[in-house]
Amino acid sequence: MRYIKYKYLSVLLFLSLGLFTACEPDPALDVPTPTPGEADFTTFVALGNSLTAGYADGALHRRGQIASYPAMLADKIAEAGGASTFKQPLMPEGGGNNGAGSPRLVLAESNGSLLPAPDPSGASALTNVRSEGPFQNLGVPGARSFHLVTPGYAALNPFYGRMASADDATPAGDAAAQNPTFVTLWIGNNDVLGYGTSGGSADNPFGIAGNQITPTDVFAQGINGTIATLKAANPNVQGAIANIPNILDIPFFKTAAYNAFVLSAEQADQLNATFRATAEAQARPQVEAAVRAVVREQVVEAVRAQVRQQVEAAVREQVTAQVTMAVREQVTAQVTAAVRENARQQALDAGASEADADAAADAFVASPEGQATIEGAVNAQMASDEVQALIQQQVNAQMASDAVAQIIEAQLAAQMQSDTVQNIIEQQTNAQMQSPEVQAIIEAQLAAVLASLPTVSEGPNPFLVAVPQSAENPFGVRQATPEDLILLEVLGFVGSAEFQAFPVLPDRLVLDPAEQANIRNAIETFNGIIANAAQENGWALVDMNNFFDRVVTGFVFDGVTYSATFVTGGAFSLDGVHLSDRGYAIAANRFIQDINRHYNAKLAPVNVNQFDGILFP
Secondary structure (H helix, E strand, O other), X not given: OOOOOOOHHHHHHHHOOOOOOOOOOOHHHOOOOOEOOOOXXXXXXXXXXXXXXXXXXXXXXXXXXXOOHHHHHHHHHHHOOOOOOOOOOOOOOOOOEOOOOOOOEEEEEEOOEEEEXXXXXXXXXXXXXXXXXXXXXXXOOOOOHHHHHOOOHHHHOHHHHOOOOOOOOOXXXXXXXXXXXXXEEEOOOHHHHHHHHOOOOOOOOOOOOOOOOOOHHHHXXXXXXXXXXXXXXXXXXXXXXXXXXXXHHOHHHHOEOXXXXXXXXXXXXXXXXXXXXXXXXXXXXXXXXXXXXXXXXXXXXXXXXXHHHHHHHHHHHHHHHHHHHHHHHHHHHHHHHXXXXXXXXXXXXXXXXXXXXXXXXXXXXXXXXHHHHHHHHHHHHHOOHHHHHHHHHHHHHHHOOHHHHHHHHHHHHHHHHOHHHHHHHHHHHHHHHOOXXXXXXXXXXXXXXHHOXXXXXXXXXXXXXXXXXXXXXXXXXXXXXXXXXXOOOHHHHOOOHHHHHOOOEOHHHEEOHHHHXXXXXXXXXXXXXXXXXXHHHOOEEEOHHHHHHHHHHOEEEOXXXXXXXXXXXXXXXXXXXXXXXXXXXXXXXXXXXXXXXXXXXXXXXXXXXXXXXXXXX
């Protein structure tokens, strides 16, 4: 069966037809004469993650570093009489490196379509540049909030390892060692991003920090610990701290449509038939197992009731024998006493002395005649209604006692576990499973399961998404909904052999609403921590969250339209996560705007148009 493969070009051309809201440049950026205001720009250092490092197009490369927002900001700080030195740990010339040996992405023509492809110049080596430090751009791709104060992080992250001052150094410590007077800090995206780009998975496939969302207390310790480290070196250090944008609005999550699974009529029919046959083959054993469990439990209860009756009858018989023996002993004692007394009285009546009467009575009791008399009387009393009622009363009392109840339960448990009883249960269960009534139940339940199976039709369809198998969904597949976010990687995955063989998206390529809520809640919490840190330390708060909302809706800057549309929007690079050169220039201007406002400075804006957007071949 052949399925439709996505071509980036057709998708991008469609997306480029969208309309964008036009906004004029913020007048706060229109600064005629650069001055530092109340800011001390004597020594400027930038701390952060890949967004600070200039990471773009899926890799860290020299061109992106040169166009990093801290480098642009450093130029404007120098124009205002601030630090004239801003050194970066530049990568060698070439295609850069994503940390795993792959180069950046570039647009390349393939079979008439423009597709992101690895830079043909190949990956650049992650060369060690420690000897060239210290560096003022301490942006570390992959870093989370707490990594900035984690000793030994150089051994965990090759991007930091190549520029760290020492193996046990920390990025915050390397910044503090330069006694900075002004710091920018943009960290926190990676504290939620890995969870999002893995489809809500908390697995740890890369061995650095895992994909789980950073715990709130750990995040707070990272932010506050970084600032405390800087203040320990310079209590008067000033700064600008940026918050976390809503990552769910970046192209990585917004480009692929949930219903872009396009099929012909023939493909749809064949796929439905394949799904139904596969689902039935998978569901029948599960349905049968579920029904068998119910049937077996019913059989077990029925057999248990029978075995209990047998055990109770056997125990009652034993108890009855014991009670009867005890009662007979009592009756025998009473009858013997009465027979002896009667014989003694007769001797006394005949004129015998007390001693002779006692001896005569004892002799009679011991004689065959006396024993016969006693036995007859005992048997008569034992057969009487009164004694039989007494025996039953005592038997019932013992049967109701905790001691006898425990004996019954112990014997019942032993019997139920015996091979004999287990064989009976298995035989009866098998017999019932083959009955027409149970077979009808199985077929009805199987039909209900198959009725809920997703189906496809000719034309666009929601993607099918793998989910955990269950009794209600033994096939383990659901249809994507408009509320799902389909990851950008799907555009390449649909052309893979894996998808061609079984056209279902792994859960790692989809963010469901619950997973999205986890991300939004974390960002809101983390941004509250960042805002508090800015206020408590007197730093400027750079509201990248609000700014990125403008990027998503689209705006015009210096006559150029920008949006979050993949490739054609101009603001994001080809990995759909990081900014383009122009995107970083716009971000630099946001820093400049909020620094100017907070410190009464007049840093000049960056000329965004002097930087490149997406380069087309």
